Amino acid sequence: MSEVPQIQILDKKNYFTQALVSLPDALPLPPLKASSLRIRTVVLTISLNTVANATKSAVLSSWTVHPLPSSTPAPYNDASKYGRINSWGYGQVAESTFPGVSKDAYVYGYLPIGTLPFDITVETRPGVPGHIFATDTARQHLLATYNRYMVHPEPKLLADEIASRSPALAFETAFRIMHESAFVLNAWAYCPRPEHSVPLSGLDTSFSTKATDLTDAVVLVLAPGSKVALAFAWMLRNERHQGGANPRKIVGVASEHSVDFVKATGLYNETVLTSEENPVELLKSWGVAKDKNLVLIDFGGRGGAGVKWASALKPVYPKLGFAMIGVEVTENSTADAVKTAIGLGGVPFNFSQLRDEAIKRTGEAEYFEAVDRSLKDFMQNQIPGFEARWEEGMEAVMEGYKAFCTSSVGSNVGLVYKV
Ligand SMILES: NC(=O)c1ccc[n+]([C@@H]2O[C@H](COP(=O)([O-])OP(=O)(O)OC[C@H]3O[C@@H](n4cnc5c(N)ncnc54)[C@H](OP(=O)(O)O)[C@@H]3O)[C@@H](O)[C@H]2O)c1
Structure with a gap:
C-alpha cells in the first residue's frame, strides 16, 4: 500500500x-x-x-x-x-x-x-x-x-x-546552500578586489553599494555560529589572495547560547557577547580608529543584536558598513525590525541576485566549478565542535x-x- x-x-x-x-x-x-x-x-x-x-x-x-x-x-x-x-x-x-x-x-x-x-x-x-x-x-x-x-x-x-546516514552527506546537506551564500559574499560582495564587487542588495539599487571594502577592516559577525557565518569566516581565512583586500580582525559577536561553540571553532580572532555593554569602548580598546573600515554583518543574531550594535556604532564610525544577511527567529513578521535596521544604514543581502550576477560575469560553468571546489575544501576541514x-x-x-x-x-x- x-x-x-x-x-x-x-x-x-x-x-x-x-x-x-x-x-x-x-x-x-x-x-x-x-x-x-x-x-x-x-x-x-x-x-x-x-x-x-x-x-x-x-x-x-x-x-x-x-x-x-x-x-x-x-x-x-x-x-x-x-x-x-x-x-x-x-x-x-x-x-x-x-x-x-x-x-x-x-x-x-x-x-x-x-x-x-x-x-x-x-x-x-x-x-x-x-x-x-x-x-x-x-x-x-x-x-x-x-x-x-x-x-x-x-x-x-x-x-x-x-x-x-553518512556523516559527510549530513554535513553537506546542512551546509551546501549556506556555503554557497558565504561564497558569493566572500568572492563577490566583499570581493578581494573591491573595484569588482557586486552590490550586496543585488538589483535593488536604492541601497548603498559601498562599505564592502575589507582592506584592513574589522569585521563584526553577528550570529557567528550560523552555518553561513561559519563558512564565511572560514573563507575570509582561507580563500582570499595575498595582497587583496584582507580584514585585520574577524570578530564573532555571539549570544550566550552560542558563545562557547563559536570560541571553540577557532575561526574568529576574538569572540564577544552580543550583550556587551559598550561596543564603542570595545573597538577603541582594539585601537580601531574612526576612519577605519568597519563592517557589521548580521546573520540573524538573537535579541535584535544587529539593530543594537548598529545603533551604538553608527554615530561614532561613519564608514560603518552594515549588512543584513539573516533575521532572527520571531513568531510574527520581522518587517518592522528590518525597517529599523535599514534606517540605520542596513543593506539587505540577496543571495539569488548576487549568484545571477556572478554567473553573468564569470560564466555559469566556471562559477559552479569554483563553488564546488570551495565546498570540497571546506568539507575536508570541517568545523571543530x-x-x-x-x-x-x-x-x-x-x-x-x-x-x-x-x-x-x-x-x-x-x-x-x-x-
Ligand atoms: N539573504 C539571503 O539571501 C540569505 C542567504 C543565506 C542565508 N540567509 C540567512 O542567514 C541566516 C543564517 O542561516 P543559517 O541556516 O546559517 O542559520 P543557522 O545555522 O541555523 O543559525 C544559527 C544561529 O542563528 C542565531 N539564532 C537566532 N535566533 C535563533 C533561534 N531562535 N534559535 C537558534 N539560533 C538562533 C544564533 O546565533 P546567536 O546565538 O549568536 O544569536 C545561532 O547561532 C538565516 O536568517 C538565513 O535566512 C540569507
Missing part, C-alpha cells in the same frame, strides 16, 4: 504554530504532465534559514512556492490563514516524463517540507550539465535560485549515503522546527532529516 503523505503546515501569522497534516485524499496522484518531474523530498535540513521562509515570506514569496495541496483537509485548506514553507535538500524523482532525468534520480534544490511529491515542468539550458529549471508559470515570480535543481551525478552512491545530526521522519522534522521556535537548538548542531 502507498504511504499516506504528510506535510507540515504553518499558521501564516503565528509562525510558531505548526501542524503535521496527513493527506489520504491526495492518493492516487494525478497523471504527470509532459516534460515534468514528480519529486519526493527525501533529505532536508532545518535551520534559521528554514524559519526565515516564514519571517521573510513577503520578500521570498515563500507561501507560493509549494501551495496547499487541493487534498488538504479543513481547517488547514484555508490559504488565507495557512501555508507551507520550504527547505533545501535532496528529492528523489518518483516519476518522470522529462527525457533528461530518469525515475529514481536525485535532485538538490528547494523542496517542500513533507512526503507528498510535488510536480514541476522542467527544461535544461546551456550552461552546466545536470542543472534543470522549473518552467511552471506559477513559479516564474520567484527568485531564480528557487527554480534551479541540480541532478546528482551518482544516484546509487547517494542512495547508499542516505541509507547509511560542529556535528551534523541525522534524524528520521516527519515528527522529527516538526521537533526540529519547534527547537528553533523555542531557541533550544545548539549552534553546534546541524539538523538533517531523512523523511
Whole structure:
C-alpha cells in the first residue's frame, strides 16, 4: 500500500504554530504532465534559514512556492490563514516524463517540507550539465535560485549515503546552500578586489553599494555560529589572495547560547557577547580608529543584536558598513525590525541576485566549478565542535522546527532529516 503523505503546515501569522497534516485524499496522484518531474523530498535540513521562509515570506514569496495541496483537509485548506514553507535538500524523482532525468534520480534544490511529491515542468539550458529549471508559470515570480535543481551525478552512491546516514552527506546537506551564500559574499560582495564587487542588495539599487571594502577592516559577525557565518569566516581565512583586500580582525559577536561553540571553532580572532555593554569602548580598546573600515554583518543574531550594535556604532564610525544577511527567529513578521535596521544604514543581502550576477560575469560553468571546489575544501576541514545530526521522519522534522521556535537548538548542531 502507498504511504499516506504528510506535510507540515504553518499558521501564516503565528509562525510558531505548526501542524503535521496527513493527506489520504491526495492518493492516487494525478497523471504527470509532459516534460515534468514528480519529486519526493527525501533529505532536508532545518535551520534559521528554514524559519526565515516564514519571517521573510513577503520578500521570498515563500507561501507560493509549494501551495496547499487541493487534498488538504479543513481547517488547514484555508490559504488565507495557512501555508507551507520550504527547505533545501535532496528529492528523489518518483516519476518522470522529462527525457533528461530518469525515475529514481536525485535532485538538490528547494523542496517542500513533507512526503507528498510535488510536480514541476522542467527544461535544461546551456550552461552546466545536470542543472534543470522549473518552467511552471506559477513559479516564474520567484527568485531564480528557487527554480534551479541540480541532478546528482551518482544516484546509487547517494542512495547508499542516505541509507547509511553518512556523516559527510549530513554535513553537506546542512551546509551546501549556506556555503554557497558565504561564497558569493566572500568572492563577490566583499570581493578581494573591491573595484569588482557586486552590490550586496543585488538589483535593488536604492541601497548603498559601498562599505564592502575589507582592506584592513574589522569585521563584526553577528550570529557567528550560523552555518553561513561559519563558512564565511572560514573563507575570509582561507580563500582570499595575498595582497587583496584582507580584514585585520574577524570578530564573532555571539549570544550566550552560542558563545562557547563559536570560541571553540577557532575561526574568529576574538569572540564577544552580543550583550556587551559598550561596543564603542570595545573597538577603541582594539585601537580601531574612526576612519577605519568597519563592517557589521548580521546573520540573524538573537535579541535584535544587529539593530543594537548598529545603533551604538553608527554615530561614532561613519564608514560603518552594515549588512543584513539573516533575521532572527520571531513568531510574527520581522518587517518592522528590518525597517529599523535599514534606517540605520542596513543593506539587505540577496543571495539569488548576487549568484545571477556572478554567473553573468564569470560564466555559469566556471562559477559552479569554483563553488564546488570551495565546498570540497571546506568539507575536508570541517568545523571543530560542529556535528551534523541525522534524524528520521516527519515528527522529527516538526521537533526540529519547534527547537528553533523555542531557541533550544545548539549552534553546534546541524539538523538533517531523512523523511
Ligand atoms: N539573504 C539571503 O539571501 C540569505 C542567504 C543565506 C542565508 N540567509 C540567512 O542567514 C541566516 C543564517 O542561516 P543559517 O541556516 O546559517 O542559520 P543557522 O545555522 O541555523 O543559525 C544559527 C544561529 O542563528 C542565531 N539564532 C537566532 N535566533 C535563533 C533561534 N531562535 N534559535 C537558534 N539560533 C538562533 C544564533 O546565533 P546567536 O546565538 O549568536 O544569536 C545561532 O547561532 C538565516 O536568517 C538565513 O535566512 C540569507
